[in-house]
Amino acid sequence: VGEPSAQWREYRGAPTGTDIECEGWRQEAALRMLNNNLDPEVAEKPEELVVYGGTGRAARSWDAYDAILAELRELRDDETLLVQSGKPVGRFTTHERAPRVLIANSNLVGKWDDWEHFHELEAEGLIMYGQMTAGSWAYIGTQGILQGTYETLAEAGRQQFPDRNGLRGTVTVTAGLGGMGGAQPLAVTMNHGVCIAAEVDERRIDRRIETGYCMARTDDVDDAIERAREAAEAGEAFSIAVHANAADFLEGLLQREFVPEFLTDQTSAHDELEGYYPSGFTVAEADVLRANDPERYREESLDTMARHVQAMLDLQERGATTFEYGNNIRGQVQEYRSDEVPDPFAFPGFVPAYIRPLFCEGKGPFRWAALSGDPADIHRTDEAVLELFPEKDHLRRWIELAREQVQFQGLPSRVCWLGYATDEDGTTERATFALRINELVAEGEISAPVVVTRDHLDAGSVASPHRETEAMRDGSDAVADWPILNALLNCAAGADIVSVHDGGGVGIGNSLHTNNHVVLDGSELAAEKARRVFTTDPGMGVIRHADAGYEEAIEEAERSDVAVPMRDR
Ligand code: NAD
Structure with a gap:
């Protein structure tokens, strides 16, 4: 590069303030x-130029x-x-x-x-891996995924232990404290649970501790188990990073007969060469091996991944609720090590397990950043979202937790999951909120324009058979027409930036997905764009799932008057 x-x-980050270098906002x-x-x-x-997710570049x-x-x-x-x-x-x-x-x-x-x-x-310098929000300039740091992780774990807790308060009294074991995976410990503690996260790279552990995403660290497996057990027994929220390779760590849990309530993983397993670390090497040693002998690195890395998935299967067998967290670790093992691990898909992915019902209603991770750089602007939007949707207790709790516990990284930003659901004027939840932000900019209550964007991981914007479209009801997992239609529709609706990527989350060839940005500068034009984009974009989630036969999506389409031709086919 x-x-x-x-x-x-x-620059060292985004320029801030109200003076601009370009012709327009x-x-x-x-x-x-x-x-x-x-x-x-x-x-x-x-x-x-690497933003997150293995080698996702901007x-x-x-x-x-x-x-x-x-x-x-x-x-x-x-x-x-x-x-x-x-x-x-x-x-x-x-x-x-x-x-x-x-x-x-x-x-x-x-x-x-x-x-x-x-x-x-x-x-040859002809292509770049853009991951999801890296190459579409919509990444906002670990905070960007935090609510998605929080919601996923909350739903896992609700399904498994409906009588408990979130994850209280339970231990969640995971690995990978990178850009996205780093959200896991805080998402667990926000749900009152205990998290142990294995990570090979000490710098990543330190970064998560410095930024308040993880509470403690250790090099010792016994120490991690003991402290986690004590906190869970006391019903306290606690997170600890263990400096270890995930495969070794999980085998260590099996030897010690420690079975967590929940088990997942967010190492960059989608890329065995530049994302995942093989066991038996320090990070520095592995980096040298990758440079000198990439083929051997791949083999070592895939061997470790097979052990890692086998240990997840063994812990699942012993009672851990186990799911893949969107890094294609099951797909990698199925493709390259199926002789050793014949059924890596014996545990589900997080979307069919916990998220799909939200997608059916067009719900997804709506995010916005204050271009002024002023945190007060985001605090004003926090108030606005609560004023607009006072009946949503869950949203209130999320915004309050985020205000209390999330440190801004770069431009002050916020995420919350909003959906299609229309009000009596036919304005969707997402459009209602975007239009209100636009008004606040116009009135000068917010000091500069706000950009609204989203993760690619959204209701109608991805085809990814090992993740967002895993196990679709009609078997349409690999049909990639949907994200392409989504990108075309975003252009037709007038989004300010539109992108189409291959390979985000799960690696090249495994997904196709899109993203959009709308700049709310207080103008009539911005209002027009916001109304259209934040109707059509979540609307794609509703029609995609209605087409696949999900009742929740068909009901949402009926409730919100979304046209679904051939609905009764
Ligand atoms: P990242 O590359 O920033 O971080 C990955 C981390 O895993 C690194 O800190 C690395 O040191 C660690 N690691 C790698 N191999 C390991 C091993 N064997 N044992 C212990 N630690 C190991 O990636 P990220 O942005 O955190 O994303 C992680 C994965 O999750 C990627 O595959 C990504 O595509 C996927 N992802 C999932 C979601 C989601 O919502 N579920 C969203 C974005 C990305």
């Missing part, structure tokens, strides 16, 4: 969000980063910039209501759509 850009060193928002993704407080390895090279910034500064209000795998490749006159930036990352033609071809092309 070359030497870090001098501009990036100067839509272009300025893109420039700020790209720099926010690469803020050292936000990104995992910003000097390599730009293909440092030269491409400089070129994107130069283009954004020149981009007119009636032009659209095209970005192909993190490199600006064209600029056309379109019109004011069209997107300002269109992005396509990591996409390959079906027959070539695997890591092998991807790595060959990457080595």
Whole structure:
């Protein structure tokens, strides 16, 4: 990727305040969000342009980063910039209501759509891994996934122990404290539970402790078990990171006959070469092995993954409620080590287990960032969301917890799950909230525009047979027309940035997904865009699941008057 850009060193995060470098706020928002993704407080390895999720990058090279910034500064209000795998490749006159930036990352033609071809092309400098929100400039740090993780664990607790208060008195074991996985300990403690998380990289552990996501650390398995057990018995919320390889750690639990109530994993198993660490090596030793002998690294890494999944299966057998957390560890073992572990899919993925009913109602992780950089602007939006939806106790608890416990990283931002559900005027939940933020910007109660975006992991924006579309009722798991329609619809509705990516979460060839941004600058145009985008985008979740035969989605479509042709086919 070359030497870090001098501009990036100067910015060290998004520019803030009300003066802008670009012709308009839509272009300025893109420039700020790209720099926010690469803020050292936000990104995992910003000097390599890596934002999170293994090698998820924000730009293909440092030269491409400089070129994107130069283009954004020149981009007119009636032009659209095209970005192909993190490199600006064209600029056309379109019109004011069209997107300002269109992005396509990591996409390959079906027959070539695997890591092998991807790595060959990457080595030639022709493509980039954009993960989900890395290459679409919508990453906001570990806080971005926190509510999703919190909701998932809350639902796991409700299903397994309906009489307990969240996860109180239970232990959740997981691994991986990276950009996304780092949310797990805090999500468990917010649900009153106890978390033990194995992580090989001490720097990641320290980062999560410094930022309040994890409470304690240890190098000793017995110590971790004892402290977790004590806290669970006392009904206290507690989290501890264990400096260990996940496979070794889980085998250690089996030897000691310690069975947690919940078990999952968020190591970057989707990428056996650049995401997952093999057992028997320190991080530094493994990094040397990867550079010198990538083939051996892959083999070692896949061997460890097979042991890791086998240990998860054994703990499941002994009573741990076990699920995959969207990193394709089951798929990897099925593809490369099925002789050793014949049925890695014996535990479910988190979407069919806990999240799909939300998707049926068009609910998903709506997120927004204050371009001013002023936390007061986000606090005003916190109040606004509570004023708008006073009946939602769950939302109130989330916003209160987030205000209390989540440190901002980079631009002050917030996430909350909102859905399609319309009010009597036919305005969706997401649009209602976006329109209110736009008003607050217009009235000057918020000091600068706010950008609203979302994770790619949303109701109608992903095809990912090992994750978001695992075990769809009609068997349509691998049909990728849906995210493509979603991206086209986002353009038609006038989102300000629209992106289409391959391979996020689960690795190249395993998913296709999209994202959008709308810049709320207080104008009539922003209101028009917000109303359209935040209706059509969650609406895709409703129609996608209605088409697959989910009653909850069909009911939501009827309730909210969403047109579903051939509903009774
Ligand atoms: P990351 O690359 O920032 O962090 C992964 C962490 O796992 C690193 O800290 C690494 O040191 C650690 N690790 C790797 N191998 C290990 C091993 N064998 N034992 C212990 N620790 C190990 O990635 P991330 O952004 O945290 O994402 C983690 C995974 O989750 C990825 O596969 C990603 O695609 C997936 N993901 C899931 C969701 C979701 O909502 N479920 C969302 C985003 C990403």
